[in-house]
Amino acid sequence: MSVPTQHDGIEDGGGSLFDEAPAQSFERLPPQDLNAEQCALGGMLLSKDAIGEVNETGINSSAYYRPAHGTIHDAIMDMYGKGEPVDPITVGAYLLKAGDIERIGGAAYLHTLVQTVPTAANAQYYAEIVVDRAKLRRLVEAGTKIVQMGYAAEGEVSDIVDAAQAEMQAATKLSAGAGLERVQWVDDMLEEYLVSMDAPPPSRLPLPYIDLEAILPMEPGDLVVVAARPAIGKSVVLLDIARHVAIKHRLTVLMSSMEMSRPQLMERLMAAEARVPLNRIKNRDYEGDDRQRIHEAAMRIGQAPLVVDDGPAASIVQLRSRLRWLQGQNKLPAVLCVDYLQIMKGSGKSGQNRTGEVDEVSRGLKELGGEFGVIIIAAAQLNREVEKREDKKPMMADLRESGSIEADANAVILLHRPDAYEKEHERAGEMDLIIGKNRQGPTGTVTVAFQGHYARARDMATGF
Known part of the structure; x- marks a missing residue:
């Protein structure tokens, strides 16, 4: 009609x-x-x-x-x-x-x-x-x-x-346009600030690495990108954060992994939490008190508010749906971990190239964090330029396929392990967390002990 x-x-x-x-x-x-x-x-x-x-x-x-x-x-x-x-x-x-x-x-x-x-x-x-x-x-x-x-x-x-x-x-x-409902006179803002001066400081996300937590405050709505070349430790860092937040601090975490299946995630989670070598867990080749350690870790993991989504190539629409469902259950996560950003699907708009798709995903993650008040920690792949240089330490310019990732992120952590390129390096077993961008504080480098056999990293001071 x-x-x-x-x-x-x-x-x-x-x-x-x-x-x-x-x-x-x-x-x-x-x-x-x-x-x-x-x-x-x-x-x-x-x-x-x-x-x-x-x-x-x-x-x-x-x-x-x-x-x-x-x-x-x-x-x-x-x-x-x-x-x-x-x-x-x-x-x-x-x-x-x-x-x-x-x-x-x-x-x-x-x-x-x-x-x-x-x-x-x-x-x-x-x-x-x-x-x-x-x-x-x-x-x-x-x-x-x-x-x-x-x-x-x-x-x-x-x-x-x-x-x-x-x-x-x-x-x-949807609004018909950009209204002025969020415009506020500065004197009103100042009054609110002065009232809050003696209030407790805003809660920060507890992190598994003490020095990183001191330098890098993560607050609701933040997008934090953990970037590295393959097999350097992106998934390890994301899983360390997820374990620490969910198991030790009882805060809900949604883990969206497009890299690993649920069984693979569980094996890594168990190796890290039980301190049983990953290869023994994979091969079912247990030794000594491995079984006891695994059962004790299983009790801790089972009580943790950790949600795993291993669906292939998630999109922003799908992640929004997961968050909305958890919100409806009164279990909105404090943290959403995404592994990893460049695998995610864009909207598939006609004529959109790969860079445009990654830009869209990056902006979508940032908007998702603001919409739900959730901290989003996303792994990202660095380009091959890292391996072509004599100095393999990554730089912000190495972020693969998109400049929007750097622009959208509140913080960017670049991972570097010297022994990934030189096994007998004098710093073998160490991993640098290079804070290349930090809107809320200084940049710098935090060094942790990389325990790949346990699929985890630890503070240098804590040893085993």
């Missing part, structure tokens, strides 16, 4: 753009209020104060049902931002120069908008109506997409469910 192009009580102004309202395959007209759209625009054309008030609602051109109204809105906001006078004549001249005057119905339609509005004082109220109708339209659009996905039945059912949940969540959280 085609969308009607003429509405009771509304004067079109004759522009062809009015006949191009967003096409939808609905049986009835999508939610909209053209009177409110006209009154919001008319108020802004009448009063400069009204423009600021309307802008506070977060409205933008995409909130308008009629594209012509969105075009007029953009013209008003552009002129307002430049400090130019805004009225029907100046806006008409702006649109004429831009080649849009006929598309919006001619200069006469701008005067019609002014005549339509009862008073400019209510422009913000009308804009809020426009924003609300836009949100409702997007809910309808999301519902339509979900119905189409269900009928198409393309791909795994679990993936379709995840995509449907993402569509609905995006629609329910």
Whole structure:
């Protein structure tokens, strides 16, 4: 069914753009209020104060049902931002120069908008109506997409469910634009700060390496990247953090591993926690008190709030679904460990290259941390340039395939083991955690003892 192009009580102004309202395959007209759209625009054309008030609602051109109204809105906001006078004549001249005057119905339609509005004082109220109708339209659009996905039945059912949940969540959280609800006067911020001066310091994530915890505070919403070449220790560090946080401190951890299966993860977890060599666990070649150590470790692990997801090539949509499910169980994790970033799937947008896909995943992880208030620790692969240099110590420039990883991360930890390249090196058994970026503190290097046979690392001072 085609969308009607003429509405009771509304004067079109004759522009062809009015006949191009967003096409939808609905049986009835999508939610909209053209009177409110006209009154919001008319108020802004009448009063400069009204423009600021309307802008506070977060409205933008995409909130308008009629594209012509969105075009007029953009013209008003552009002129307002430049400090130019805004009225029907100046806006008409702006649109004429831009080649849009006929598309919006001619200069006469701008005067019609002014005549339509009862008073400019209510422009913000009308804009809020426009924003609300836009949100409702997007809910309808999301519902339509979900119905189409269900009928198409393309791909795994679990993936379709995840995509449907993402569509609905995006629609329910959608704002018509960037409102000012988070703007705050600095004196109010200062008052809050002074009140908090004597409060306990914000909680930091407890880390398994004392010196690293002292230098690198990790707080909710942070994205921390642990980067290295293959077989240097990325998975070891992530698993050390997961064990320490979940087993010793009883904080929930979600471990998303695309590198290892659950049995492989459990073998490494058991080797590290029981201090039984990994090869003996893999080969079932136990010695001495190995079995007793394993049973004691199993008791500790079994009581820990550690959740493992070993699904192949997770996406941001899937991770969001996992977090939402845990949130619904009142078990939202303090930490999400991702192993590793470059294996994750992007949205698969047409024409997107690998760099664009990695950029998308990196930004998605950062947004996910902020959305749920979860610390995200993601492993990342460094490029081969490390191995081509005489000095194998990694640098920030070695982050593979994407500059966005460095930009998005709150902190980047680069791993280096001298004996990975020279077995008889004088520092054999040591691993450097090079803090290449730290938004909350200094950079520097922390050295730990690498115990690969136990699939773990330890503080140098703690020895065995």
